[in-house]
Amino acid sequence: MNPTIKDVAKHANVSIATVSRIVNGLPGYSEETKKKVQQSIEALGYQPNAIARGLINKRTQTIGVLFPEVSGMLSSEVLEGVENAAHDGGFSVIVCNTTSSGKRTVKYLRLLQEKRVDGIIFASEDVKEEYYKIFEEMQVPVVLVSTASTHYNLPFVRVNDYEGAFKATEYLIQRGHTQIGMIGGSHHDPIAGVPRMQGFQEALQKHGLPFSENHVTTNEGYRFQNGKESLPLLLKKLPNMTALFAASDEMAIGAMSAAHQLGIKVPEELSIIGYDNLKIAEMCYPALTTVSQPLKDMGQTAGEILVNLIKGEQKEAESRYMPFTIIERQSVSALNDK
Amino acid sequence: MNPTIKDVAKHANVSIATVSRIVNGLPGYSEETKKKVQQSIEALGYQPNAIARGLINKRTQTIGVLFPEVSGMLSSEVLEGVENAAHDGGFSVIVCNTTSSGKRTVKYLRLLQEKRVDGIIFASEDVKEEYYKIFEEMQVPVVLVSTASTHYNLPFVRVNDYEGAFKATEYLIQRGHTQIGMIGGSHHDPIAGVPRMQGFQEALQKHGLPFSENHVTTNEGYRFQNGKESLPLLLKKLPNMTALFAASDEMAIGAMSAAHQLGIKVPEELSIIGYDNLKIAEMCYPALTTVSQPLKDMGQTAGEILVNLIKGEQKEAESRYMPFTIIERQSVSALNDK
């Protein structure tokens, strides 16, 4: 098996305490013995056992990350950021795929509890009471990313969805559009659903444009298919529509795909603006104008906050609204001459 | 802190050994004490400490997964499969983002060694000697996914790239194309680069079509930009080209984007077939015909093989070629009448 600290101690003719001190850079030994021990470590190829360390330090240098879907394009970019920050802070990350299932989430939380992770990043889902109780039991810091908790006071990292939607809508209005529709999420989704619809609605109202239920479709998901199926419905409700705000890039691209099939030219006959700025946004044709969420940055920031919380450098973490920007590409045309 | 087995023992008036036996389902106690202990566990909310367990069992129930890029669409689908299989087998997964950097890879491998993971999944990169040495040191099973090792005998899960490319090319030939180009990877990439180019070349030759260097462009990466930049070059070398095989979906979509900009109609004037079947393949317009790699399945299979290896149910793992299929969508047109 792997050599232990005992083997090193024997090989170097010192006690295990001395080896431990040298490995951890604590004071209490001469230069001479240090060299001797380091040679033994080298010779035996000794690697400290993180498990044994964890047992006594009550620190595993590991965090858990829960996503509703690891292969979602959104999740994967956030994950990259988290992993990066964790690694820089000396932590490993365990990924958990909750598939938006409550049971699975609880199971994972229990697992992370058994594994004694030092902190948790929770993404893209509402925090149920059941989860929060486990958080409390676990006594480890938690940070939310790309979501927020309506009921509990947990630090989060996200963009202001209301404002993002508001600005996206204004962007269309400023380009002369007056018949603007929206492909939205669910009324029951307090994170990405409601605020984006509100932003849309209030932007319309602010500029004196009419708003009714005919201006939006709601969807249970934010996927390509949802967008693709929504466009014809929306077109029926709002036949003169010249511009469209979709609550996600996937839906925007779905709508674009439906438009192609219906022979509607984008952006000449229909302008589309999306939300997220996934990598696909610049790959479709025409390239999608969209509200950019700095996904990787958000993950990174959440990771950094969590690490600081774990290290105790901050006691109470402040939440962070990340800046969004509108990425202008080719899917929106101006009706006026600017 | 969290209650320990000692607390439970005290609470139930038994020894810790008895509690341990009950928790682990080993024999050696009466129904009566079992009930008593379970009540104590319930009452205290006891959760066994996986760290302590790991220390004594020399099993952490954790595997490490190394990807060159976690946010790549390819990686994220594979990861989902791996995570799924691991979870089903009772394992957690630690993700590592090597960013294709050798130094970082080694650092991660060392980390996984310290953390005493029970196995490793290594994705999408060639296995260097340096890595292999660490694998040997670690004495844990390793399985490769979406890659293979040219020098070392490690089990892998992947599709036969040569055949996939061959069939993709034949698919175009069967639809009457004779002027076929390829946007390929690198000559130095023994995994995805060379075999796909060979498959392309040999399909051409088998059907008596000419092949020269003018038929392919090579690229260092497999990204959108590579494809987008390659199309004009290829068109210059092969002006009569009516069909195109791209070694990745991203490149195919890049080429499609370039075609749009050049006013070349896809598929009427140029047919394109891709490779991978990423989620974006069905989202672009026209939807991309492509060679499907069962990414999630591959991850799942690799995970299952690894778990079996760890549990010792298999001693020597066989490698697995996964089946590819050609997904027909709208980016290829037939020149003949079938």
Added chain:
DNA sequence: GAGAAATACGTAAACGTTTACGTAAAGCGA
């Protein structure tokens, strides 16, 4: 009903560390 075998536990060592405490030697000021 005596001896053997099975059952139902408890005791204590082990896993590989960290660290509080103890101690001998060295260094030092007067």
Added chain:
DNA sequence: TCGCTTTACGTAAACGTTTACGTATTTCTC
């Protein structure tokens, strides 16, 4: 040179489990 502080270690307990072994009690067997 004496007493004190500092340095350089070693000893052993602790972290929370699992498990080999021991032992008292019960259950069989004939």
